[in-house]
Amino acid sequence: MREAELLRVSLRIHGLTKETGRENKEAAPQQRYKDSPAMASGTALIYDDEMTSYKLLWDDPECDIEVPERLLSSYEQLKHYHLVERCIHVPVREGTEEEIMLVHSSEYLEVVKSTQTMNEEELRRVSENYDAVYFHPNTYRCAKLAVGATLQLVDSVMSGKVRNGMALVRPPGHHSQRNAANGFCVFNNVAIAAQYAKRRYGLQRILIVDWDVHHGQGVQYVFEEDPSVLYYSWHRYEHQQFWPLLRESDYDAVGQGKGKGFNLNVPWNKVGMGNSDYLAAFFHVLLPVAFEFVPELILVSSGYDSGIGDPEGQMNATPECFAHLTHFLMQLANGRLCAVLEGGYHLKSLSESVCMTVKTLLRDPLPQIAGEMAPCLSAIESIQNVRGAHKPYWKCLMYEVPPVKTAAAIVSKADAHLLPVSVQVEMEMNAQELKTFVSAFDVELVKEEKALLSLQNVLAVLDKILKKKACNGIAESSVASVSITFALKHCFDFGLQRVLCIVVGDMDLELDLDDGKMLLMNICQKQQTEKTNSKYYISLNWKEDAERNNFFCAVLGFILPVAYSYQPDLMIIVIGPNRSLGVNGISLLTCLLQGLAESRILVVIQDTEIKLVQSVAKALSGVSTPDFGAYTPASQENVLEIKRLRDQLQQEWKMLRCSVRNWVSGS
Ligand code: X5A
Ligand code: ZN
Numbered sequence: 001m002r003e004a005e006l007l008r009v010s011l012r013i014h015g016l017t018k019e020t021g022r023e024n025k026e027a028a029p030q031q032r033y034k035d036s037p038a039m040a041s042g043t044a045l046i047y048d049d050e051m052t053s054y055k056l057l058w059d060d061p062e063c064d065i066e067v068p069e070r071l072l073s074s075y076e077q078l079k080h081y082h083l084v085e086r087c088i089h090v091p092v093r094e095g096t097e098e099e100i101m102l103v104h105s106s107e108y109l110e111v112v113k114s115t116q117t118m119n120e121e122e123l124r125r126v127s128e129n130y131d132a133v134y135f136h137p138n139t140y141r142c143a144k145l146a147v148g149a150t151l152q153l154v155d156s157v158m159s160g161k162v163r164n165g166m167a168l169v170r171p172p173g174h175h176s177q178r179n180a181a182n183g184f185c186v187f188n189n190v191a192i193a194a195q196y197a198k199r200r201y202g203l204q205r206i207l208i209v210d211w212d213v214h215h216g217q218g219v220q221y222v223f224e225e226d227p228s229v230l231y232y233s234w235h236r237y238e239h240q241q242f243w244p245l246l247r248e249s250d251y252d253a254v255g256q257g258k259g260k261g262f263n264l265n266v267p268w269n270k271v272g273m274g275n276s277d278y279l280a281a282f283f284h285v286l287l288p289v290a291f292e293f294v295p296e297l298i299l300v301s302s303g304y305d306s307g308i309g310d311p312e313g314q315m316n317a318t319p320e321c322f323a324h325l326t327h328f329l330m331q332l333a334n335g336r337l338c339a340v341l342e343g344g345y346h347l348k349s350l351s352e353s354v355c356m357t358v359k360t361l362l363r364d365p366l367p368q369i370a371g372e373m374a375p376c377l378s379a380i381e382s383i384q385n386v387r388g389a390h391k392p393y394w395k396c397l398m399y400e401v402p403p404v405k406t407a408a409a410i411v412s413k414a415d416a417h418l419l420p421v422s423v424q425v426e427m428e429m430n431a432q433e434l435k436t437f438v439s440a441f442d443v444e445l446v447k448e449e450k451a452l453l454s455l456q457n458v459l460a461v462l463d464k465i466l467k468k469k470a471c472n473g474i475a476e477s478s479v480a481s482v483s484i485t486f487a488l489k490h491c492f493d494f495g496l497q498r499v500l501c502i503v504v505g506d507m508d509l510e511l512d513l514d515d516g517k518m519l520l521m522n523i524c525q526k527q528q529t530e531k532t533n534s535k536y537y538i539s540l541n542w543k544e545d546a547e548r549n550n551f552f553c554a555v556l557g558f559i560l561p562v563a564y565s566y567q568p569d570l571m572i573i574v575i576g577p578n579r580s581l582g583v584n585g586i587s588l589l590t591c592l593l594q595g596l597a598e599s600r601i602l603v604v605i606q607d608t609e610i611k612l613v614q615s616v617a618k619a620l621s622g623v624s625t626p627d628f629g630a631y632t633p634a635s636q637e638n639v640l641e642i643k644r645l646r647d648q649l650q651q652e653w654k655m656l657r658c659s660v661r662n663w664v665s666g667s
Helices: 003-013 069-080 106-117 120-128 139-158 189-201 217-223 275-293 319-329 347-361 377-390 413-418 431-439 449-466 480-494 552-566 583-595 610-621 636-649
Strands: 043-046 164-167 206-210 229-236 263-268 297-302 337-341 404-409 423-425 470-476 499-504 518-524 537-541 570-575 601-605
Touching: 043 139, 043 347, 069 347, 106 120, 106 139, 139 164, 139 189, 139 297, 139 337, 164 347, 189 206, 189 217, 189 297, 189 337, 206 217, 206 275, 217 229, 217 263, 229 275, 263 275, 263 377, 275 319, 275 377, 297 319, 319 337, 319 347, 337 347, 404 449, 404 610, 413 610, 423 610, 449 470, 449 480, 449 601, 470 610, 480 499, 480 570, 480 601, 499 552, 499 583, 518 552, 537 552, 537 636, 552 583, 552 636, 570 583, 583 601, 583 610, 601 610
Parallel strands: 043 164, 164 337, 206 229, 206 297, 229 263, 297 337, 404 423, 404 470, 470 601, 499 518, 499 570, 518 537, 570 601
Antiparallel strands: none
8 A cells, every 4th residue: 555545544444534524522621620639631732823933944955844834734633623622722931041941051042042133144054053954033932932832731731730731833842952953953842841840840750752753862962861851762763874863873872871771762774664663662662661660741752754654754654553652651650741743744644643642642542553563574673672772771671682692794785684584684884983993903904995894794793792782693704814803902902801713714813822812723724834832822633524524523522621611701713715614513613612601702704605604693593503414423633633632732721631641630
């Protein structure tokens, strides 16, 4: 179904079209003030058409969607469904300077104030100082009304005059910051309201739900360190490719200092998210945390650009989805809910969704929700990531969130579907991050394009593992030796104490092995003459017989005992050129080593053989164990090599001992 059609059908189904519109005209507005401990009743609607008195005066394709008709058509539609007369009308007022300064600086307030008397030329110039903002001579007045309308709503709800309500305001607020207008927003209506409610009513826990399709970074900044305000936002993110293009919009921005755990970001990495994705985010992220938080008041940054048909959001949620979202939130904070308009640029979708919200606040029966109830894979991934990031802070998430097991960065993204579904394929570290990282080294090598791309893959996955966003990972790299040098440096900078590095194949690594921060095992075909074995450098001479399956004796009899003796906090397996081990041997190694370092393994493969990548990915993610075939004993040559090494190294790595011959107590 095309989106226009879907919207029309959803309207028809829920009795919000002219043909079938049947409204409850009997219900009288409830205007009595109740100051009892019982739940207040009634729904406030706050709107003044003065807030339509500013508009864009020049050509600006980024801003031209923010039009006065947004308010006019929403209010018209509310009248059309006879919802206005069922609400309690509360007049707007101006927010005072003192109230505005609960969030903004006086310098910024003065700048906004000064736009009142500006000509078009001057207005343009001020606007250019900010991202996606336009000023009009009436902007200041409207922005003060938007703040005041929001505070009137908070007062109506907190005083018990009404149970809940909605304020239809322009300009929106959630992008604006202490010193800046941003994204059509001038004063941060909702952030001001939260500060105001804390002060005036002594509230200790306020929940802000931002269902606008953009990240309300302005709100996040204000409350980042404040555990008394829980901020939840979902937003179109597309791996940071969508406005406002901020790293801090990702799921790992959980808050700072005392505010850790009180900032919940659900980044949508694909467009087209719909009813089931939004509900899933509520069920699995917002609602469990909100019920644990026990808010005393809920403020909704109620943007409808997350709805179907919106040119900004490109999402698919139908208007009745907002009824359900509203309904869930009404079960918290004793029903004290204030919805404040933010974005929403498809006039029909916007106004229908506003109506759905108000209808639900008025406690009409809920509309049925359209579509197959199955969230998409990308949505589930985002949800899993937020739950993982917040696991340390919320009991409801603590014991049950499995971390992303395996992260993968592969050369050909087209091969991604060949990996187990549980493997998360990484975007590269972004170019800026990489540059900053690499510039810290000042090495000739990284000037080469190829080496740089290789590094990207390896570091992206390594970073995930170090930050415990993934348990283990796999990265393809065309120049493994270079990547490994950088990776190890990164590990040590991160504070790792012991890295076990197993190199399979011929590779020249310029590494300093003396301090024991790294143990290198090289499994190679030919005897390396120049390097002699030492405690931290072990060369295992091995030729795998294609007919046999004889790597068990090396893994069990030598590699594992040494690894367990060393007790690494990370393992890196590097598969280089001329590897002396087959796919099975490498997979076996990968499987068995997971007992160490809390399973933190990075496998770097210099070889784009997809069968190898696949098999290792399976071993890491645990979806299946490799099939080793029938047991075959190792060759005499191999057995002797293991014995030789064991004799040589069992003084250093005591887990190698399996015989009392030559045993010296205490040695
Ligand atoms: C309130 C709101 C969006 C700004 C988009 C700028 N702002 N590209 O939805
Ligand atoms: Zn928006």
